[in-house]
Amino acid sequence: MLSAQRLEDNPCRPRHFKPPPCAPVITDPKAAQLLESTRTRLLLAAGLFMLVFLVVIGRLVDVVEIEGAAAAARTPRAHLVAPTPQPRADIVDRNGTLLATNLDSPAVYVNSKQFLETGENPDRVAERITAVLPDLSLSDIRGKLASGRTFSYLKRSLTPRQEFAVNSLGIPGVEFSAAERRVYPMGDLAAHTVGYCNIDNVGQAGIERGLNKIIRGGDEPIALALDARVQFVLKDELQRVVDQFDAKGAAGIIMNVNTGEIVAMASLPDFDPNNPPSTNPKTETELDKERVFDKITSGEYELGSVFKIFNTAMVLDSGVSKMTSVYDATSGIKIGRFTIEDYHGKHRPLSVPEIFAYSSNIGSAKMALAAGAERQKAFLGRLGLLSPVPIELDKVEVAKPHFPAVWRPVNVMTIAFGHGIAVTPLHMITATAAIVNGGILRPPTMLKVPEGETVPGVRVISEKTSEQMRKLMRLVVESGTAKFAEAPGYLVGGKTGTAEKNLHGRYEEKKLVSSFIGAFPMNHPQYVMLTLVDEPHGNKESHGYATAGWTVAPATSRIIERIAPLLGVAPQDENSPEIKQSLQIESLIGKKLEYH
Amino acid sequence: MSRFGGAFWFILVVASGMTNFLVKHTVQGLDDQLASMRKKTVAEQKSIHDLTTDWTFLNQPELLADLNNRYVHLASPSPKQILTSVDSIPLRPAPPPVEPEALPQIAEAAPVPPVPAPTLASTASTNPAPIMRVAAVSTPGASPASPLSVISVAEAATRPPPARAPHPAKPASLDNLFAQVVGGR
Numbered sequence: 001m002l003s004a005q006r007l008e009d010n011p012c013r014p015r016h017f018k019p020p021p022c023a024p025v026i027t028d029p030k031a032a033q034l035l036e037s038t039r040t041r042l043l044l045a046a047g048l049f050m051l052v053f054l055v056v057i058g059r060l061v062d063v064v065e066i067e068g069a070a071a072a073a074r075t076p077r078a079h080l081v082a083p084t085p086q087p088r089a090d091i092v093d094r095n096g097t098l099l100a101t102n103l104d105s106p107a108v109y110v111n112s113k114q115f116l117e118t119g120e121n122p123d124r125v126a127e128r129i130t131a132v133l134p135d136l137s138l139s140d141i142r143g144k145l146a147s148g149r150t151f152s153y154l155k156r157s158l159t160p161r162q163e164f165a166v167n168s169l170g171i172p173g174v175e176f177s178a179a180e181r182r183v184y185p186m187g188d189l190a191a192h193t194v195g196y197c198n199i200d201n202v203g204q205a206g207i208e209r210g211l212n213k214i215i216r217g218g219d220e221p222i223a224l225a226l227d228a229r230v231q232f233v234l235k236d237e238l239q240r241v242v243d244q245f246d247a248k249g250a251a252g253i254i255m256n257v258n259t260g261e262i263v264a265m266a267s268l269p270d271f272d273p274n275n276p277p278s279t280n281p282k283t284e285t286e287l288d289k290e291r292v293f294d295k296i297t298s299g300e301y302e303l304g305s306v307f308k309i310f311n312t313a314m315v316l317d318s319g320v321s322k323m324t325s326v327y328d329a330t331s332g333i334k335i336g337r338f339t340i341e342d343y344h345g346k347h348r349p350l351s352v353p354e355i356f357a358y359s360s361n362i363g364s365a366k367m368a369l370a371a372g373a374e375r376q377k378a379f380l381g382r383l384g385l386l387s388p389v390p391i392e393l394d395k396v397e398v399a400k401p402h403f404p405a406v407w408r409p410v411n412v413m414t415i416a417f418g419h420g421i422a423v424t425p426l427h428m429i430t431a432t433a434a435i436v437n438g439g440i441l442r443p444p445t446m447l448k449v450p451e452g453e454t455v456p457g458v459r460v461i462s463e464k465t466s467e468q469m470r471k472l473m474r475l476v477v478e479s480g481t482a483k484f485a486e487a488p489g490y491l492v493g494g495k496t497g498t499a500e501k502n503l504h505g506r507y508e509e510k511k512l513v514s515s516f517i518g519a520f521p522m523n524h525p526q527y528v529m530l531t532l533v534d535e536p537h538g539n540k541e542s543h544g545y546a547t548a549g550w551t552v553a554p555a556t557s558r559i560i561e562r563i564a565p566l567l568g569v570a571p572q573d574e575n576s577p578e579i580k581q582s583l584q585i586e587s588l589i590g591k592k593l594e595y596h
Numbered sequence: 597m598s599r600f601g602g603a604f605w606f607i608l609v610v611a612s613g614m615t616n617f618l619v620k621h622t623v624q625g626l627d628d629q630l631a632s633m634r635k636k637t638v639a640e641q642k643s644i645h646d647l648t649t650d651w652t653f654l655n656q657p658e659l660l661a662d663l664n665n666r667y668v669h670l671a672s673p674s675p676k677q678i679l680t681s682v683d684s685i686p687l688r689p690a691p692p693p694v695e696p697e698a699l700p701q702i703a704e705a706a707p708v709p710p711v712p713a714p715t716l717a718s719t720a721s722t723n724p725a726p727i728m729r730v731a732a733v734s735t736p737g738a739s740p741a742s743p744l745s746v747i748s749v750a751e752a753a754t755r756p757p758p759a760r761a762p763h764p765a766k767p768a769s770l771d772n773l774f775a776q777v778v779g780g781r
Contacts, residue, residue: 050605057612064619098652101645160646185653232657489675562672571675 087180087201089214090221091194093228094263094448099194100208100273103183105157106176108133108166112147115173122146125171129154132165145173157181184273190231192294193224193265193446196273204279205292207446210393223448225261230254233562234264237555238531242268245536245551251295252531253425254563257433257519259449260442260457263527263567267295295532297391298399300422303532304499305359305481305548306517307418311368312356312472313435314379317465320371324587326351327370329362335410340365340417343498353585356472357480359496361417368416373407376415382460383431383441385423390443399424418497425515429530432517436473436493436525439466474522474583485518485553487560489571491579493525494518494556496548501535511535514548516556523582526569531556 026032063071091100115125122145130138133155144152156179158166163176182197195206201216203209207224215222238250254264269291271277277288293299315321328349333340342360355363368376380386380403388398402422404411414420426444434441434457442457449455461469473493476482481496494517501511515532519525531552542550564571572579664670679685 053605053609053612056616057608060612060615060619064615098648101649103646103649104642183649185649186656187653187658189656189658229657232661236658236661487675489678561675564675565673565678570680571678 086219088182088197088208088216089218091207091215092221092223093190093226093231094223094261095227096223097228098185099190099224099226099228100182100184102180104160104163104178105181106163106178107156108154108158108163108174108176110141110144110147110152110154111150111173111175112145112152113150113173115145115171116148118172120171128169128171129166129174132169133162186228187274188270188272189228189235190224190226190265191270191273192267192296193226193231193262194273196276204276205397206294207392209397210391210446224446225256225259225263225448226265226446227263227566229566230563231264231266233559233566235266235268235270237559237562238266238268238533240558241531241533241536241551241555245533245539245542245546247533247537247551248535249290249295250531250533250552251299251425252529252559253296253429254527254529254559255429255433255444257437257525257528258442259453259455260430260433260444261449262444262446264563265296265446267293267299294397295534296425297389297393297397298424300399300402300424301513301515301532302419302422302499302502303425303428303513303515304418304497305361306428306495306497306515307415307421308356308359308364309432309435309469309473309495309517310380310383310385311364311376311416312352313461313465313469314376315367315371316352316468317461318371318375318379320375321352321367323352323468323585327355327363327366329355329360329366331362333362333365333413335413340413351587353472353475353588356495357475359417359476359481364416365413368412369409373409373412376412377407380415380421382458383434385421385427385431389424389426389430391426392446398426401427418499422502425530425532428515428517429528432519432530433528434460435466435469436519436522436528437466438463470519470522470525471583471585473519475585475588477518481549482516482518482553482556484549485516485556487520487557487564489574490560490564490569491521491523491572491574491583492518492557492560493520493522493583496553498547498549512546514546514551516548516552518556518560520560520564521569521572523572523579527563527567529556529559531559 026035086102088100088102090098090102093099115122122142125145126138126141129141130136136155141154144154154174155162158176166174167176180201182201184194184196191206193206195208195210196204197208198204203212203215207222208215211222234252234254238252241247242250249268251267252264253262253266255262269287271291277291278284279288279292315325316323326349329342329345330347330349332342332345340361342358342362344358345362346354346358346360350358350360350363352363352367354360355367371379377386386401386403388395388400391398401424403415404420411420430444431441439459439461440457441460442455445455470493473495474491475493476495477485477492482494485492485494485496497515497517499513499515500507500509501513502508503511513532513534514536515530517528517530519528533551536546536551538544538546538550545551574580
């Protein structure tokens, strides 16, 4: 720098010679030092900027060329459209048929302030709106349009078509507000199973109530074990029984014996969950109560002779009796004021299969006495008949069974034929499934069990007893009280039960509960089914009888014939030697049962 | 050297800026496209859901059964009509032996063996109704539940249509379903 300065000062330098630029000479050493440090800072800043740019460039190359799609996938996309979360998950049947879902049902409202600014004639616009929504009153709409208020509902819960029509009118100030409604497209088909919701989308009954939390939180549909087609058949035939016998109500349940899945469950009279009956104590009628009441899970019944299934299984399984054991049923048993009698008494000693097939109360009572109270109570407890059934329903909807606190000999005898103990039909079917399926008790479930999955259970009787019970139940249909339950090819077996209703501590002779519990096919049971009719009245066709053999047994036959092809149960030739042999009771070979 | 350096850095800065802008622009475009596509998908899903509900509503087994009773009179197959295996299909009875005098040439040229074609001879002979496949009342979305081969003879010809009172006016579309829902609350 100093040399350049010297050149400039040189008077002898050539004219064209231009000295190279150079910083001014600062003589003040303080200033020079300051300048020098500034220069260094500038360089440092430039270097820093360069570095930043290099990083940016490097990153660009990295993102675009090297990482590519992997980087794109990491980038959050906050502004993307996502489906609005449903307030409640759908409920579907085992085949995916929709049973409960949500639908948009927007409300249409008027912002009168905005409308009036357009200067349109409220009369003419009101006419246009009524053309689309004819159930609204013209004067009402006109009033709302001209009110000057910013918000007044015109109509709530529009259908998609109505929404489109109103939107197409293109009236400024007529707006929509979003809302969702729970709808049940199958109507009353499975009212008690599915249940219903209130206006705040809170489950009030059935699965909607039992699994309320799961349904509210989830997006995935809840698949029930229910089969809508089987459910329809069950309901249809039960309704026929109600109409035919002028009954108060009826109920039915069909369960898979190997998984505990409830494939159909109906209780009549029922209701439409889209329009549930009032549950307000002030406005609720007797019929409303009856319709909402689920006879299967909440109804407790002294079911009568169907209990002989458990009584017989108990004595056979414990070894108290054998199939060949004989009990004297010649005359009734007197206990205090009461006498235990047979409905169609044979008045002779009867073997165990005969007691079962003729449904002898005397024989059953004697069998139970032989086993004793302790054993009876323990056995019924093991079958789950003394505690509420574990199922996916709210506790309120599952009834507790009623049984004597002290198990006296008289209780032992009456419980043997299903009196003095009240259980729900759900108890009955769960326990019967265990009796026929080889002896494994599985909890019932309303949810679909994935195909191929085995449901764990508890052994309650031996396989041998289960086989004996299957043979006995088949005998009842072949030549006992339930001949009308036969569905050719499906090897139906079961037990009838006709019990008098216990009203206020008295048995009413004319008020019956007739039930039939059966399974099919008896050589290898797949489904068990219970049908029950409440207060049937005999008619001409049934020769005045309102017993189970005349009321629900024929219905069972019709139901099985209709549902077996749907459930994949193949008909078999019941006259084939293998099947005959597999269901034959050795002690009865050569004997003929004379049932009247 | 410093001149070249400056030019290098200038070009680099401009190029990186351009690239940055172009990439950002492309990404924005793709994002918009994606957003509109997803919006359409959501709308489509919603209308599919609505239509499924409508379809389920229209396919209530009760309504289908009523329509069947009124128009087609199909009946559930009876156990005899359900064949569980190919072996259970009866063979057509062998034709009577052909008289050698009546058709000498044909008999010599090609002796006709009894046709072992599987037919529903047993049912068809007793029931002259046309053979057809009867689907049991089924609901939408139902998987073919029965593994059996359900071959049955329509019983329309033999069974008179059940004398059933016409079904009470059932809502015929989603609008009516809504009307029901709303009416009840």
